[in-house]
Amino acid sequence: MKKRAVTVAALSLSLLLSGCSSSDSKGNAETVNLLNVSYDPTRELYEDINTAFAKEWKQETGQNVKIQQSHGGSGKQGRAVIDGLPADVVTLALAYDIDEVAKNRHLIDKGWADEYADHSSPYTSTIVFLVRKGNPKNIQDWDDLVKSDVSVITPNPKTSGGARWNYLAAWGYAAKKYDNDKLKIENFMKQLYGNVQVLDSGARASTTTFTERGIGDVLISWENEAYLSLDELGHDNYEIVTPSMSILAEPPVAVVDKNAKHKGTEKVAEAYLDFLYTKEGQKIAAENYYRPRDKEILKDYQKQFPKIDMLTIRDFGDWNKAQAEHFSDGGTFDKIYTTN
Amino acid sequence: MVISLDSSKQSVKADPTSLKEPRIVRIALTTLSLLFLFIFLVMPLAVIFISALRKGLDVYVASITESDALSAIQLTLLVAVIAVPLNTLFGIIAAWCITKFNFKGRNLLITIIDLPFAVSPVIAGLVFILVFGAQGLFGEWFLNHDFPIVFALPGILLASLFVTVPFVARELIPLMQAQGTQEEEASVSLGANGFQTFWHVTLPNIKWGLLYGVILCNARVMGEFGAVSVVSGHVRGLTNTMPLHIEVLYNEYQFTAAFAVASLMSLLAILTIIIKNIIEWKTAHR
Structure with a gap:
């Protein structure tokens, strides 16, 4: 009786562990993982962005990219990155929170706000x-x-x-x-x-x-x-x-340089943020009710966004x-x- | 009067004072407690299942087999499979030390074991961030060696372990205290070594209490929210446990899915209670 219980426990443990490792090994071959730490209301936006970007990245490089998301209050999320949450990119509610991350542990290079167009806020x-x-x-x-x-x-x-x-x-x-x-x-x-x-x-x-x-x-x-x-x-x-x-x-975005360098994901992280500025990225933003920076796309959605x-x-x-x-x-x- | 005297004769074990209460008081108290149970336990539980099945069985199955939900379930089970045995082992050792031996600092040890009950889980989580976070005492070292503690499985494990440390020990200490050390002393005097004494004398005496503690510990490990929420980092599909995943779904307006996962957790809880009752029944009818 006791022996059987032990066997069952061992079996289920190995099953659990193998479950984990099998998904890992699937990942290691060609998939690169990217962690986007974001604030609360962007859940739906980044769900769409991630699918579109993964498709484009695969076409361009042949590499699979899996983007993981974490959402929460902007200040709290910034704090978590400072405390060691291994974000490759942060997409927060305001520049102040990214400034805080940049101030600590040299996580983000100075001048991040000018790294991308429009004060680094794509929408x-x-x-x-x-x-x-x-x-x-x-x-x-x-x-x-x-x-x-x-x-x-x-x-x-x-x-x-x-x-x-x-x-x-x-x-x-x-x-x-x-x-x-x-x-x-x-x-x-x-x-x-x-x-x-x-x-x-x-x-x-x-x-x-x-x-x-x-x-x-x-x-x-x-x-x-x-x-x-x-x-x-x-x-x-x-x-x-x-x-x-x-x-x-203006919700800003930035690559967390230190983490990306450590994980070797700088290129894909930068491409990910660049994607937000493309026509497709801007369109997805507009569809999720964020005002796009791109003037043409803004015009297409002008009914939705009164002056x-x-x-x-x-x-x-x-x-x-x-x-x-x-x-x-x-x-x-x-x-x-x-x-x- | 006569009736109550009669019944008190029949069941000596029953508390005699309760039977002296007027009938109306008894009925009122019973109704009140049943009403309370209904409003605070049965109704919410029913609401969970009704809300979960509101959009039909297909949606229900889809929401608990969706990949983020599956990985949350997997993570919760994995944490339980590691944390419960560790805390069982620790609980037995601690209870054994405290009840079978007299040493300095014994009371201190009892107090320390109780600490997780007294400390808010959120604070427990924050302590791990302060110690193992990137700006903490050892954080940078762990990060540089690619072995992150917080915002990863080890941190979630640590937080779960911390919160559930007292369950097994607290269950065993009164039991073992009541049993005293006579049987162990007899065993040792007959030439058994420490392990033999434990395995053949102590363990059979405590096994039901132990199981009870293990079940409580398991229920708490699976359900823990506060401490785990602080150290998890909320990466979906990676560090979200079931309770955290429920919160995520709820905040995304996916109410049906949230309740579906919640119903799964409730089922686990009900299962736990059933096992607990079987054990209690077995203890009584040994």
Whole structure:
């Protein structure tokens, strides 16, 4: 009896192990593995990109490439790469998070932001509002979010990259409206965040709060995430409202030079990021509701992407400056949120 | 009154005080606990299976045989197959030391074994990142030798081992304490060596308690989320265990698939409980 149990255990263990090794040996021959560490809302985008790129790479070089994905909050993902997650490329929500990776262990060479065109962000997005069908609270612009009877859902800018874009877009609107009067801007932001009912830790969690749990009148969201919610959860339940002014969200990409060098994947990693800028890559981005950089393809999808007056991060200096001023301890967010 | 006296005569073992309660209290308490069980256990379990099968059996089968799901199942089983025997071995050794010998630091050892119960799994995971992460004490060395600990199988194993250390030991210590050392002393005095004493005297006495501990340990290894989530790195098809894979699916709006994998885990849990009950029954009817 006992002997049999031991044999069964040994057998199943060897089966498990052989299962692993067989998939490995299949890989070693010609397949190169690439790990793309990305942020939350890009899951669907990179699923499509990876299939298309693998096909193209195979045609060009005859080599099989298997791209593995890891998704999570942008800041958390950057942290994991610093702590040793062996990413070949990072595709995060904002430049600040890649800067952090670059600062540690010489993972990414300096000047990564100029390595690729358009500040190394091949696609962009912007911040819009998702409201319930029929827009019962008649929300049209940022002004409407500070009304006392409106409940707002947005993630926490301390932990979420997307939330920082939301915050800066609102700030930019207030700055224009109050002609840069800091006191009035802070007052506006205080009212806005006073209306926030749930402050989730990440963009996807906020979407789930708004859609699945049915909390809030308006979700401040990435444009791509808002479109995805419509697709996944029904056009009958929600609609998108575009504010008069927003911010150009530029999610950047970079090769993690140290890891790629160590694994010998530099070439394919660079080709992978280059692919994002090709016509095909840009088209896939547009199909996944990211605004393509390529003007022609943007034109093809112009119905989907209404023209908005957009600020950029350069209007706030750069990410280091914005981070220090608004999101680090004692920044404006602490000021407007804790004194509620 | 008369009835309750009668029944207390019949079953001496039953707690007599409970039978003195008025009938209405008994009914109310029973209803309450049944209601609680229904709302907090039966209903959620039913919801899992209903949601999993909502789109039909085809979708169900497809979601648990999809390659990322399969590799998550494989990883979870692999971790269990390695972690459970190791912690069983450690649990027996620790319980044996603590109950059969008197030594300095014995209480300290008991406290340390309990530590994983007291520490939040997330903190346990973070500790491994701090020690074995690339910026940790040994991280860079391991990375340079192409033997990554965190964000790979070894890290997931370590985290699972840490969280489940107490299960077997905690199950055995009270049992072995109650049994005392007389039988072992007799065995040794009759000339048996340490291993013979353990194999022929101690082990048969503790085998049911041991199995019980192993089952609990196994259930926790498979279900652990917090600690594993911190050290996994969430690479799909590579370092996602079943609980992590469920979260990924849920966040991707793939609710049916998420519940399908969740139902598979629930089945494993139910199976565990059944085995546990058989063991309890066997213990009682030995």
